[in-house]
Amino acid sequence: MSQSTRPARGMRDFLPDDVRRRRHVIGVIEHVYGRYGFEPLATPALENIETLTGKYGEEGNKLIFKVLRRGEHESSGETDLALRYDLTVPLARVVAEYRGKLPKFFKRYQIQPVWRADRPARGRFREFYQCDLDAIGSTSPLVEADMLSAVSEVLQRLGFNDFTIQLNHRELLTALLNAAGIDSALHPTALVAVDKLDKIGRDGVREDMVSRGVPGSSADTCLTAFEDSEAFEALVAREERGVAARQNVREIMTLADVTVARGHVALTPRLARGLSYYTGAIMEVSVPDLAGSLGGGGRYDGLIGMFSGENIPACGFSLGLERILVVMTERNMLPGGVTRGAADVMVTRFEGEDPVDALRLAAEIRATGLSVDIYPDADKLGKQFKYAASLGVRFVTVAGADERARGEVTVKDMVTGKQFPVAMAEVGARLAAI
Amino acid sequence: MSQSTRPARGMRDFLPDDVRRRRHVIGVIEHVYGRYGFEPLATPALENIETLTGKYGEEGNKLIFKVLRRGEHESSGETDLALRYDLTVPLARVVAEYRGKLPKFFKRYQIQPVWRADRPARGRFREFYQCDLDAIGSTSPLVEADMLSAVSEVLQRLGFNDFTIQLNHRELLTALLNAAGIDSALHPTALVAVDKLDKIGRDGVREDMVSRGVPGSSADTCLTAFEDSEAFEALVAREERGVAARQNVREIMTLADVTVARGHVALTPRLARGLSYYTGAIMEVSVPDLAGSLGGGGRYDGLIGMFSGENIPACGFSLGLERILVVMTERNMLPGGVTRGAADVMVTRFEGEDPVDALRLAAEIRATGLSVDIYPDADKLGKQFKYAASLGVRFVTVAGADERARGEVTVKDMVTGKQFPVAMAEVGARLAAI
Numbered sequence: 001m002s003q004s005t006r007p008a009r010g011m012r013d014f015l016p017d018d019v020r021r022r023r024h025v026i027g028v029i030e031h032v033y034g035r036y037g038f039e040p041l042a043t044p045a046l047e048n049i050e051t052l053t054g055k056y057g058e059e060g061n062k063l064i065f066k067v068l069r070r071g072e073h074e075s076s077g078e079t080d081l082a083l084r085y086d087l088t089v090p091l092a093r094v095v096a097e098y099r100g101k102l103p104k105f106f107k108r109y110q111i112q113p114v115w116r117a118d119r120p121a122r123g124r125f126r127e128f129y130q131c132d133l134d135a136i137g138s139t140s141p142l143v144e145a146d147m148l149s150a151v152s153e154v155l156q157r158l159g160f161n162d163f164t165i166q167l168n169h170r171e172l173l174t175a176l177l178n179a180a181g182i183d184s185a186l187h188p189t190a191l192v193a194v195d196k197l198d199k200i201g202r203d204g205v206r207e208d209m210v211s212r213g214v215p216g217s218s219a220d221t222c223l224t225a226f227e228d229s230e231a232f233e234a235l236v237a238r239e240e241r242g243v244a245a246r247q248n249v250r251e252i253m254t255l256a257d258v259t260v261a262r263g264h265v266a267l268t269p270r271l272a273r274g275l276s277y278y279t280g281a282i283m284e285v286s287v288p289d290l291a292g293s294l295g296g297g298g299r300y301d302g303l304i305g306m307f308s309g310e311n312i313p314a315c316g317f318s319l320g321l322e323r324i325l326v327v328m329t330e331r332n333m334l335p336g337g338v339t340r341g342a343a344d345v346m347v348t349r350f351e352g353e354d355p356v357d358a359l360r361l362a363a364e365i366r367a368t369g370l371s372v373d374i375y376p377d378a379d380k381l382g383k384q385f386k387y388a389a390s391l392g393v394r395f396v397t398v399a400g401a402d403e404r405a406r407g408e409v410t411v412k413d414m415v416t417g418k419q420f421p422v423a424m425a426e427v428g429a430r431l432a433a434i
Numbered sequence: 435m436s437q438s439t440r441p442a443r444g445m446r447d448f449l450p451d452d453v454r455r456r457r458h459v460i461g462v463i464e465h466v467y468g469r470y471g472f473e474p475l476a477t478p479a480l481e482n483i484e485t486l487t488g489k490y491g492e493e494g495n496k497l498i499f500k501v502l503r504r505g506e507h508e509s510s511g512e513t514d515l516a517l518r519y520d521l522t523v524p525l526a527r528v529v530a531e532y533r534g535k536l537p538k539f540f541k542r543y544q545i546q547p548v549w550r551a552d553r554p555a556r557g558r559f560r561e562f563y564q565c566d567l568d569a570i571g572s573t574s575p576l577v578e579a580d581m582l583s584a585v586s587e588v589l590q591r592l593g594f595n596d597f598t599i600q601l602n603h604r605e606l607l608t609a610l611l612n613a614a615g616i617d618s619a620l621h622p623t624a625l626v627a628v629d630k631l632d633k634i635g636r637d638g639v640r641e642d643m644v645s646r647g648v649p650g651s652s653a654d655t656c657l658t659a660f661e662d663s664e665a666f667e668a669l670v671a672r673e674e675r676g677v678a679a680r681q682n683v684r685e686i687m688t689l690a691d692v693t694v695a696r697g698h699v700a701l702t703p704r705l706a707r708g709l710s711y712y713t714g715a716i717m718e719v720s721v722p723d724l725a726g727s728l729g730g731g732g733r734y735d736g737l738i739g740m741f742s743g744e745n746i747p748a749c750g751f752s753l754g755l756e757r758i759l760v761v762m763t764e765r766n767m768l769p770g771g772v773t774r775g776a777a778d779v780m781v782t783r784f785e786g787e788d789p790v791d792a793l794r795l796a797a798e799i800r801a802t803g804l805s806v807d808i809y810p811d812a813d814k815l816g817k818q819f820k821y822a823a824s825l826g827v828r829f830v831t832v833a834g835a836d837e838r839a840r841g842e843v844t845v846k847d848m849v850t851g852k853q854f855p856v857a858m859a860e861v862g863a864r865l866a867a868i
Contacts, residue, residue: 003484003740003741004484005527005528005741005742006531007477007478007531008478008480008482008515011478011480013476013524013528013531013532014475014476014477015532015535015536016473016474016542019474019475019476020474023474034805035803035804035805036805036807037805037806037807039450039453039775040450040453040454040457041447041448041450042447042448042452042453042456043448044442044445044446044447044561045479045547045549045561046442046499046517046561047441048438048440048442050437050438051437062504063504065480065501065515066501066508067499067500067501068499068500068501068502068511070497070499070551071551074500075511076511077502077509077511079502083479090447093441094439094447094449096439097439098447098449101449102449103824104821105809105821107807108450115480126480127478127479135810137810140789140810140811142789142792142793142808142810143810145793146796149793149797255793258793258794259793259797260797306437307439308439341473343471349576355574355575355576355689356688356689356692358576359576359579359692360692362580363583363692363694366469369469370469371468371469371471372469372470372471373470373471373541374576375539376571376572376576387537387539390537391537
């Protein structure tokens with residue numbers, strides 16, 4: 001009896017070339033983040049359910065995959081564990097748990113999958129990788145600037161040159177909404193509307209804001225400030241918090257300007273970002289041909305305190321591996337060598353030949369560092385060559401009775417089509433040298 | 435309000451040095467498996483629950499983590515997804531689903547976590563990594579031999595020299611139990627008892643077999659055959675299946691003998707292995723100082739057919755990352771360099787200095803390929819040096835007012851303790867050359 005063999009809804013299998021493409025991008029990210037002094041961290045896929053609840057807002061909570069209790073409790077329908085929803089909340093838990101073992105200014109990167117029961121769509125999956133970097137323990141704007149530099153270097157090394165990192169500040173938004181006469185109780189819902197500006201346009205957002213209880217004149221004031229920088233500067237300057245936030249953003253931009261982020265960072269007053277835990281600068285990377293962002297982040301000086309009881313400042317940025325791969329694939333940005341097949345050499349087999357010979361030959365060639373596949377069955381030679389070609393193998397070795405009698409192997413170079421005899425004892429060295 | 439910050443029961447956080455140790459071992463495994471022509475595969479953490487049920491036996495089924503349905507179905511307590519329990523069943527699903535896109539003799543490795551709701555114990559976790567390699571499509575004993583070679587090379591490269599790969603064959607066990615007069619209906623339960631031989635000894639296993647309905651004389655015949663090779667050979671030779679299996683094992687051992695597995699493979703008639711899907715050779719790696727195995731595998735020619743409807747032969751081996759790490763840590767086998775901290779250089783800060791200078795210097799040094807951390811706050815210099823020492827940073831740069839006036843940086847080598855001035859523009863090149 002056969003059964004469904006599709007992966008679960010919104011999940012994906014990664015065949016060898018997919019894995020190689022993903023590894024290439026992850027390799028670049030890890031290399032750059034390491035050079036910026038960030039260290040690797042990994043946390044379990046499953047967290048106690050209390051660790052996650054109440055951290056992602058009402059909508060987020062609905063998207064958490066919850067795990068049934070086991071054994072005698074299974075029939076109760078109760079859940080005690082949940083799948084990791086992002087990498088920031090587990091980090092906050094880790095910092096609180098291991099505070100004494102970690103450096104004061106703990107800088108970590110973490111590249112792992114997260115799971116969200118979102119409706120699957122193009123580029124949106126239920127299992128997807130986030131590539132996070134976070135710096136704990138300092139409120140210095142140097143932290144944000146160095147992070148902007150690291151993210152810019154990753155994108156540049158991957159071949160992106162047309163990205164923009166939009167920069168804003170939670171307190172600028174608060175000052176602006178206050179100045180526009182929006183009651184602070186309405187700020188969260190107003191920002192949900194503002195967040196849709198790129199999608200539904202100015203008129204759509206105005207309508208949405210009004211439907212959420214924001215006076216029309218206040219909505220107009222905000223929406224004008226998003227387009228008119230003079231109006232924006234004047235409004236945010238009315239409150240001390242706005243002045244301080246504006247100064248913080250200015251410092252971050254000045255600092256980022258001496259790094260590879262230069263020319264890529266733009267103050268973007270309309271940038272709101274969804275997550276409620278941000279307290280300072282917020283950032284988001286975009287490229288022209290992608291709706292939505294390649295990643296984003298910001299300062300969250302309160303989240304770790306939810307676990308440790310002690311307020312510890314923190315700032316983080318998350319790159320979305322899936323979106324980066326979507327754009328890189330569409331733009332043909334992945335180097336061709338990335339998806340090269342596994343084996344350099346394939347050893348053929350002959351009917352009646354002792355398979356010991358094939359294994360010996362493979363061992364000898366592998367000893368030079370080359371990768372070697374052995375055709376497992378003694379099929380017709382033509383079939384074996386066709387198979388080698390389909391794999392993309394570079395060299396095929398043939399050792400029939402004649403060759404073996406002479407202590408030789410015939411090697412075929414599948415790229416040039418040339419064949420040449422090589423003494424059995426020298427095959428490895430000869431092929432490794434080509 | 436603070437809350438629990440422990441990872442969930444049986445799960446682990448991996449701090450930076452833990453991640454580095456794990457990566458080192460995984461890197462060796464991937465390198466070797468790649469050289470044997472195995473290609474990487476990755477599958478989702480969540481599978482449809484039907485994919486997993488009925489594959490692992492009754493005990494296994496109880497250990498599967500099941501995920502609650504979402505939205506309106508949440509309150510029903512129904513489950514539709516489950517966490518990956520091993521890497522073999524997902525592989526069988528993948529082979530059935532992508533048969534036309536995969537090479538005929540698909541050879542893949544897969545290194546991913548699996549989840550089992552087992553009672554946590556020393557070296558036994560609820561989230562743990564398996565490192566699997568499998569070869570699909572051929573019944574040739576060359577497949578088993580090449581796999582024994584690959585596994586042996588991994589272990590040797592990790593520094594293991596005292597490992598044994600126990601080899602047996604499902605059909606040898608069947609022939610032996612038949613010859614001992616054990617009814618075939620009792621074979622599975624008898625083998626569960628046999629599997630405990632290392633743990634509870636001969637008398638314990640005899641008692642257990644009898645309690646499972648095996649006649650005492652039959653149990654004695656089996657247990658004697660496990661110790662007396664002449665008795666064993668005579669018993670298995672009574673049936674054609676035993677003769678064929680003995681011949682298959684002989685071929686595998688002869689072939690393995692010309693590879694790096696030489697001297698490590700031992701026919702072990704008592705080896706039973708738990709999983710019910712094995713049909714041919716079975717294997718298990720052990721080292722003297724570890725109860726239990728570092729990994730194991732075998733031939734399973736029927737499992738893929740459960741998904742594809744078409745019987746496709748297959749053989750696989752799984753190394754347990756956690757156990758390998760336990761033994762390597764206890765024996766101090768991990769190279770010291772593996773846990774070296776992230777940054778080569780730390781740039782210090784000064785009160786009143788423009789942080790732009792620190793960022794510029796860091797950017798210049800990073801451009802040479804070195805990793806650079808910047809101390810984020812303008813603390814006392816002594817505090818910054820102490821911090822650099824605690825991180826294990828090699829070089830610390832100091833650029834006070836005097837140094838900056840001369841266009842210089844003072845570099846302190848934290849290993850030798852020596853300090854020396856370097857022209858600002860040459861710091862990167864000088865440090866990279868040391």
